[in-house]
Amino acid sequence: MSPSRGRARIGVITPFTNTNLEADLAILRSDGASYHVTRAGGYDIDEVPDSDQMRQFALSGLDDVLAMLVPARTDIILYGCTSATLSMGPEYDREFCTMIEEKIGVPAVTAAGAIVEALDDLGAGTIGFCSPYTEELNREAAAFLGAGGHQVIQSAYVGEDLGNDGQNALTPDRVLQLGLEANHNQADAVVMSCTDMRAVEVIEDLEARISKPVVTSNQAMIYIAIKRLGLPGRVPGLLGERTGAALSAAR
Incomplete structure (x- = not known):
């Protein structure tokens, strides 16, 4: 049992067909952080997830999805679909984060932005x-x-x-x-x-x-969560090694 559990609560929105993000979260977990994951639909699971499908997903309403995360009192929201906002462009990506932040009152990060x-x-x-x-x-x-x-x-x-x-x-x-x-x-x-x-x-x-x-998409999201929340630890790879000292100094 970790005595530091509760240092941070990280909310995660994942597409409802995704089977690898949650497994990666177990690999990437920062000590004391807990993940609170909810799934979102809005695209056809039988279609190839092309630009049209991903734009449809990005534009689907998130009110019900975010409502499922509010009771967890998360410190940050990670939007775990890279292609949804990639397909819409950087301006939409920024506006998308702002929309989530205004609705739920905590910082939001997309995989693409991360x-x-x-x-x-x-x-x-x-x-x-x-x-x-x-x-x-x-x-x-x-x-x-x-x-x-x-x-x-x-x-x-x-x-x-x-x-x-x-x-x-x-x-x-x-x-x-x-x-x-x-x-x-x-x-x-x-x-x-x-x-x-x-x-x-x-x-x-x-x-x-x-x-x-x-x-990678999932590594980058957790890297940004660690950075924003001042959490201990670092993500795997040179991203964690090269930026770890700077992040530690900033805490």
Whole structure:
């Protein structure tokens, strides 16, 4: 039993087909923090999660979802669908966070916004990018990251339009291969985008092979939660190592 439980309560909204985010939270947990997860629908589970589906999800009402988190008295809300706000652009992403903050009264962070902030903190101007998304969503992701000052110079995709089950069934070996394909000798970091892709499990292996930081959706969200709330610990990989000292000094 942890005597420090209750140091922080982290609210998490995850798409209702996602099967990997909660498993990653167990890997990424900061000491004393508890996670309070609720699921959100608003897209067709039988369709490929393309740009139209993700925009539909982003625009679906969150009032009932947020109402389920209010009694937990969370200190921050993490919105665990990267592609939903990637597909809508940076301005929408910022407005989306503001909307959640106004409704529930605590800071909100999206997975997409967390990736950009993590890259900012790493000073990564050029990046390799991989995901299980459709080609259109990948182009929108590159535009989103580029608007934040992070140019995608190499991309790696699965090569087929995967359904929700196909995305979350990608093995760590396949995800690792995607990361290797996304690497470029002029890239400052590699981004592995999607909260339902098993990327957290391959961070350290991939970094050992490419000698540069790897940023994943779920890792980035928890990194920002640790940073915002002044929590102990650090996320795995070079993101945690390179920024850990600065975060500790700021506490």
